[in-house]
Amino acid sequence: MAVASIAHGSAHGDGADQLYVETRELRLQGFLLFLVSDCVLFSSFIFAYLYLRNSGQGWPPPGIKRLDVAFAAWNSVLLFGSGATMHYALENWKHGNFMKYMWMLIFTIILGAGFLGGQAYEYTHLIVAEHVSWWGSGIFGASFFTLTGMHGFHVFVGVCYLTVLLLQSAAGVYTGQKYFGITAGTLYWHFVDVIWVVLFSIFYLI
Amino acid sequence: MSIESAQMTHAGGIAGHIHPEPQGFVRRYVFSIDHKIIGIQYIITAFVFFMLSGLLAETIRTQLLNANGGFVSPETYNEVYSVHGSAMVWLVVIPLLTGGFGNLIFPLQIGARDVAFPWLNMLSFWIFPVAGLMLFSSFLMGAPTAGWTEYPPVSLQGSAGTSMWAAAIFLVGVSSTLTGINFVVTLVKMRAPGMTFTRMPLFCWGQFATAPLLMIATTALAAALAALFMERVFGVPFYDPTKGGSPVLWQHMFWFYSHPAVYIMILPAFGIISEVLPTFARKPIFGYKLIAFSSMAIALAGFMVWAHHMFTSGLAPYLQLPFMILTFAIGIPTGIKIFSWTATLWGGKIHLTSAMLFAIGFIALFTCGGITGIFLAAVPYDLDVHGTYFVVAHFHYVLVGGSLMGVFAGMYYWFPKMSGRLLNETLGKIHFWLFFIGFNGTFLPMHWLGIEGMPRWVATYDPQFEFWNRFASVSSYVMGIGILVFFVNVLWSIRAGKKSGPNPWNGRTLEWMIPSPPHYYNFKNIPTVYGLPYDFSHPLPYTGLEEELTDAPPALAAGAH
Ligand SMILES: [Cu+2]
Numbered sequence: 001m002a003v004a005s006i007a008h009g010s011a012h013g014d015g016a017d018q019l020y021v022e023t024r025e026l027r028l029q030g031f032l033l034f035l036v037s038d039c040v041l042f043s044s045f046i047f048a049y050l051y052l053r054n055s056g057q058g059w060p061p062p063g064i065k066r067l068d069v070a071f072a073a074w075n076s077v078l079l080f081g082s083g084a085t086m087h088y089a090l091e092n093w094k095h096g097n098f099m100k101y102m103w104m105l106i107f108t109i110i111l112g113a114g115f116l117g118g119q120a121y122e123y124t125h126l127i128v129a130e131h132v133s134w135w136g137s138g139i140f141g142a143s144f145f146t147l148t149g150m151h152g153f154h155v156f157v158g159v160c161y162l163t164v165l166l167l168q169s170a171a172g173v174y175t176g177q178k179y180f181g182i183t184a185g186t187l188y189w190h191f192v193d194v195i196w197v198v199l200f201s202i203f204y205l206i
Numbered sequence: 207m208s209i210e211s212a213q214m215t216h217a218g219g220i221a222g223h224i225h226p227e228p229q230g231f232v233r234r235y236v237f238s239i240d241h242k243i244i245g246i247q248y249i250i251t252a253f254v255f256f257m258l259s260g261l262l263a264e265t266i267r268t269q270l271l272n273a274n275g276g277f278v279s280p281e282t283y284n285e286v287y288s289v290h291g292s293a294m295v296w297l298v299v300i301p302l303l304t305g306g307f308g309n310l311i312f313p314l315q316i317g318a319r320d321v322a323f324p325w326l327n328m329l330s331f332w333i334f335p336v337a338g339l340m341l342f343s344s345f346l347m348g349a350p351t352a353g354w355t356e357y358p359p360v361s362l363q364g365s366a367g368t369s370m371w372a373a374a375i376f377l378v379g380v381s382s383t384l385t386g387i388n389f390v391v392t393l394v395k396m397r398a399p400g401m402t403f404t405r406m407p408l409f410c411w412g413q414f415a416t417a418p419l420l421m422i423a424t425t426a427l428a429a430a431l432a433a434l435f436m437e438r439v440f441g442v443p444f445y446d447p448t449k450g451g452s453p454v455l456w457q458h459m460f461w462f463y464s465h466p467a468v469y470i471m472i473l474p475a476f477g478i479i480s481e482v483l484p485t486f487a488r489k490p491i492f493g494y495k496l497i498a499f500s501s502m503a504i505a506l507a508g509f510m511v512w513a514h515h516m517f518t519s520g521l522a523p524y525l526q527l528p529f530m531i532l533t534f535a536i537g538i539p540t541g542i543k544i545f546s547w548t549a550t551l552w553g554g555k556i557h558l559t560s561a562m563l564f565a566i567g568f569i570a571l572f573t574c575g576g577i578t579g580i581f582l583a584a585v586p587y588d589l590d591v592h593g594t595y596f597v598v599a600h601f602h603y604v605l606v607g608g609s610l611m612g613v614f615a616g617m618y619y620w621f622p623k624m625s626g627r628l629l630n631e632t633l634g635k636i637h638f639w640l641f642f643i644g645f646n647g648t649f650l651p652m653h654w655l656g657i658e659g660m661p662r663w664v665a666t667y668d669p670q671f672e673f674w675n676r677f678a679s680v681s682s683y684v685m686g687i688g689i690l691v692f693f694v695n696v697l698w699s700i701r702a703g704k705k706s707g708p709n710p711w712n713g714r715t716l717e718w719m720i721p722s723p724p725h726y727y728n729f730k731n732i733p734t735v736y737g738l739p740y741d742f743s744h745p746l747p748y749t750g751l752e753e754e755l756t757d758a759p760p761a762l763a764a765g766a767h
Contacts, residue, residue, distance in 0.1 A: 022220045026322045026391055033387040037425045044429030044459060048444060051455050061450065135441040138450040142442045146433075 017177075024180050031184050035191050038154075042195055045150065046202065049143035064140050065130060068122070069204045075118035076200055079155070082111035083193040086162075090186045093179060098169075105166050108189070112159045119152050144203060151199055154192045161185055220396065221732040224319065224760055228726070237332075239324035240726050244331050245310025246624055248301050249617075251335050255297040257693075258342060262290035264686055267648070267679040273669040283665035284351035285367075289341065291354030292371065295467070296378045297338045299609045303474035304420060305331060305385055307616050308413050310624065312389070314717035315407045317398025317735065319728050322391040330384040337377035344370040353663060355460060358445035358453040362438060372435040379424045379431070382470075386420030389413055398716075400735035405747075407715045407739055408497055412477020415501035419466045419473075419508065427463035430456060454519055461512035469508045471605060472572075473501050475612025476543060479565050482615050483547055485713050486562040487554025490740040493546035500539035507536050517585050518592045526585050533583035537576065544573055559711075560634025564615035567642050571607025575600060578653070593663075596656025602649045614641070614692070621699070622706030626722045629703060633695040640688030647681025708755060714739040714746060720754045730760040 053059050060066055089104035123145075126132045134145040165185050168174065174182060228234050238244060265286050269277040278286065313321055321327050348365025350356055361368050393414050397406070406414070433444040434456065443449035445456050476497075484491040491497065513521055513529045521529075547569055556562065578600040582588050591597065614637075621629045651674040660671045667675070709718040716739075720729060730753050737747035 019220060019223050022395075026220075026395055029395065030323060030326075030387050030391045033390055033421060037383050037387070037421050040422050040425040041429055044426045044462075045433075048429070048433065048455055048459065051458065052444070052450065052452060055450070055452055057450060135443070138443055142436075142444055142451075146436070146442065 020178060024178075027180055028183065031187065035187065038191070039195075042147075042150065042198075045143075045147050046198065049147060050202065052139040052143060055139075059140075061138055061140050064132060064137060067144075067204050068125075071118070071122060072200065072204050075115055075122070076196065078111045078118065079115045079193060079196055082108045082115070083190055085111065086186050086189045090182060093174075093182055096176065102166070102169065105162060105169070109159055109162050109166065112155055112162070112189075116152060116155055116159065119148065119155075147199055148203070151192070151195055154195070158185075158189055158192055161188070220319065221398075224727045237328060239320070239328050241309045241313050241321050241324065241327060242624075242724065242726075242728075244327050245306055245308070247331055248305035248309060248334065249307070249624075251338065252298050252301040252306055253693075255293055255338050255342075256302075259290050259293035259298060260686065260689060262286050262293070264682060266290065267682040269665060270667070270675045271679045273667055273672045273675075275666045278665075280665035281351070284663070285345065285349035287663065288350045288353050288356070288371075289345065292350070292375065293338070293341060294605070295354060295471070296375055297334075297341065299471045299605060299613070300378075300382065300467070301334055302613050303471065303609065304382065304389075304413070304416060305334065307409075307478065307613075307620070308385070308389060308416075308474060311620060311717060312410045312413045313392060313396075314623075314720070314724065314728060315410050315715050316393065316396065316401055317716050317729060317733050318392060318396040319732075321388050322396060323388050326384055326388055330381045330388065333377050333381040333384075337374045337381065340370055340374035340377070344368075344374070355464070356434070357460075358434070358437075358451075358456050359447070361434065361456075362446055369435055369438045372431045372438070376428055376431045376435070379428045382420045382424045383428075386417045386422075386424070389417035390421065393417065398732050398735055404495065404498070405735055405738055406498075408480035408491065408494065409474070409477035409715075411498040411501050412474045412480070415505040416470050416473045419470050419505055423463045423466035423470070423509070426459060427467075430459035430463070433459075454516070457516050457519055458512070461515045462509070465512040465515070466505070466508040468601075468604070469504055471609045472612075473505065475568070475609045475616075476501060478612045478616040478619070479547060479568050481713075481715065482561050482565040482619050483550045484740050484742070485619075485711050486557045486559055486565070487551050488557070488712075488742055489550060489554035490738075490742060491546070492549035492552075493542070494738060494740065496542050497546050500542045503539040504536060507532065507539075511536065514583050514588075517588045530583055530585050534580060537580050540576055544569060544576070559618065560629065560631055560638055561615045561618035561711075563635065563638045564611050564618065567638065568608060568611040568615060571603055571611060571645070575603030575605075575607055578603065591656050593661055594656035595652040595660045595662060598662055599649050599652035599656060602652075606645060606649070614638075617692075617696075619711065620717075621696070622710050623717055623722050623724070625700050625703070626706055627699055627703035628706045628710055629699045630695050633691055633698075637688050637691040637695060640684055640691060642688075644681045644683070644685030644688055648678045648685055651675075651678050714742070716748065719746075719748065719751045725760070727760055730754055730758060 085104045085107040089101050089108060092098075092101040092104060131137075132141050132144075134141050134149075162185055165181060168181065228238065228240070234240075235243060238247070265278060266283070269275050269283055269286075271277070275283070309321070309327065313319075344350065344367030346367075347370065348367045350361065350368040350371040351364050352360040352368075356364075356368065356371065393406075393410060433442075436442040437444050437446065437451070443451045445451045445453050447453060480491055480497055511529055511533045513525060514533045517526055517529075551566070578596070582591070582597065582600055618629050618634055621627070655671055655674055658671070660667055706722055708721050710722075711718070716733065716735075717724075719733070729751075731750045733748045733750040735748055737744075739747065741747070
């Protein structure tokens with residue numbers, strides 16, 4: 001057999017499945033490590049926020065009102081709810097309930113977009129009514145808008161990704177065995193959820 | 207080949223899977239996904255940046271020939287040493303040791319066909335030259351002037367090049383993080399059958415300890431750089447004390463990365479030394495497990511000592527003590543390694559090749575740098591010499607005498623594997639002696655210059671220090687000539703060097719079992735591993751390598767076409 005014939009092809013058979021299983025494991029591990037380093041990115045900014053917050057000028061700094069917990073709490077419910085629907089989406093996929101999976105995915109996208117809308121409303125309110133800005137309100141504005149903005153960006157990326165996932169699923173890209181894209185999306189979405197738990201606690205509760 | 211034999215060797219999967227050979231110059235050598243080509247790309251690019259930052263270093267030394275300077279303006283001098291330091295750390299030493307030698311060698315040593323994510327690997331590489339060009343282009347808009355550490359508030363006041371610097375280092379960081387993820391997954395998932403963790407060559411252990419640091423510590427630096435960039439460009443306050451920010455916050459975030467970064471720059475060099483020493487002493491490495499596990503201990507402890515750089519930054523006294531003691535404690539695993547390497551040489555049949563000279567030089571110089579590190583970890587001593595040339599002497603002993611000597615040892619050792627030709631040994635020895643003598647002449651006097659109180663970062667200095675500064679400058683030219691000899695050697699040997707054959711050093715790790723340079727698929731059959739590679743009196747602990755040096759085609763996955 002000549003070297004030149006060593007190539008990909010559709011006729012892989014069992015060998016191809018073994019290959020898929022192994023590359024899926026690699027991708028899963030690589031993706032988890034990506035989430036770890038992303039988590040370090042958030043942790044570093046959270047450290048910076050807590051460090052500045054405790055640098056002795058009181059919190060919130062003079063002239064700035066406390067953040068509105070009630071609104072943010074309702075908004076959080078949207079995001080946590082989307083975590084639940086995403087979980088059921090993956091479960092339904094694994095059990096072969098295609099339509100339920102699609103509906104759960106659609107709910108997740110709607111709830112995620114709703115959370116972003118809430119965040120946009122909150123930002124507008126802060127900037128217009130309370131005159132708090134990213135660069136003009138000292139370390140309060142800097143840390144709040146940077147961290148929640150980073151998180152919001154992650155949610156935005158997630159909503160886009162899940163929309164692509166929805167279209168791909170409708171087009172039949174994924175099968176009963178080969179659905180790494182869905183697993184990765186679910187992991188990412190839960191990661192974004194967990195980060196929000198931390199951010200909500202340190203900005204609104206303490 | 208019969209179907210039965212194919213089925214016996216492989217049940218499919220990655221090991222049995224060979225991608226088609228890339229065709230055309232661009233796919234093979236420019237946008238390559240082959241870890242060996244990418245490793246060589248890293249090495250070439252990093253050596254180009256090494257030439258540039260070497261020129262900056264000689265500019266520094268030329269300025270310091272006279273007590274009142276006069277070679278460049280003080281402002282230019284600040285830019286020159288800031289870019290020299292940044293480039294040496296992020297564009298030379300880290301890429302050479304991780305992306306360069308890491309990519310080139312460890313997948314071969316674990317018996318893999320490539321890294322886990324070849325396309326990501328290509329992306330990691332291509333970010334690197336772009337970031338390097340950005341860093342050097344900062345000279346056009348006023349380069350950063352606050353040293354490689356870029357402490358605020360000076361870095362907040364610097365010209366536009368400082369923002370460029372932050373963006374460039376951020377990008378190198380992204381490249382490092384991706385490389386780290388790639389290497390961890392490769393080392394965990396893609397070792398050949400039988401290659402347990404405690405059978406891995408020590409160079410692989412060096413990479414295995416480094417990769418998580420690349421992945422985790424670099425991200426912390428990314429956050430610090432992003433905040434600096436936002437503050438400089440959008441005026442978002444993090445570090446400016448007049449707006450409630452804190453310059454000390456930068457120091458915490460910067461050193462939380464940069465202390466582990468010194469291990470990113472030394473652990474792979476430890477790995478190189480641990481391969482070169484047993485090969486040329488013809489003797490098993492002493493204390494294999496101790497060397498392997500002490501690398502992991504160093505990597506882990508590296509996250510808990512960052513504030514030893516901040517003893518003069520108003521760190522609370524109750525925090526100084528634990529940071530001092532923990533830093534002392536890192537001397538223990540490091541000392542274990544020095545002991546093991548020395549014991550490896552003891553009673554060995556030593557071949558003083560160029561690679562071996564650099565490895566032995568490494569032990570000597572790194573030990574000096576390590577000992578001054580213990581000095582500096584002691585709070586009272588650090589308060590005295592912080593910001594003096596003593597610190598400059600210390601970190602050049604570990605980074606040049608340590609990391610770069612390791613790089614050169616690796617170049618002489620693995621050049622045959624890259625090119626199929628040996629580097630010239632005579633030129634290699636001239637390179638070593640010029641470099642070794644020049645290095646000590648340059649940096650040894652800095653110890654007493656520092657103790658006598660000569661400050662860092664100044665373009666002019668007290669005339670009482672002039673003699674030793676001139677001595678250091680002249681020595682630095684000797685070192686520079688040594689490096690030129692090395693470049694001449696590489697350029698000459700790559701065309702006219704002696705053909706090396708697959709295993710010129712009688713090495714025992716897997717990369718020496720295959721042709722030089724290896725096929726794009728590395729191994730025809732993935733070997734099975736039965737033991738450590740270092741037992742020189744025993745037969746090789748591998749099976750399945752019979753066809754590697756023959757003309758036989760590679761084995762195929764069952765059910766292939
Ligand atoms: Cu340190």
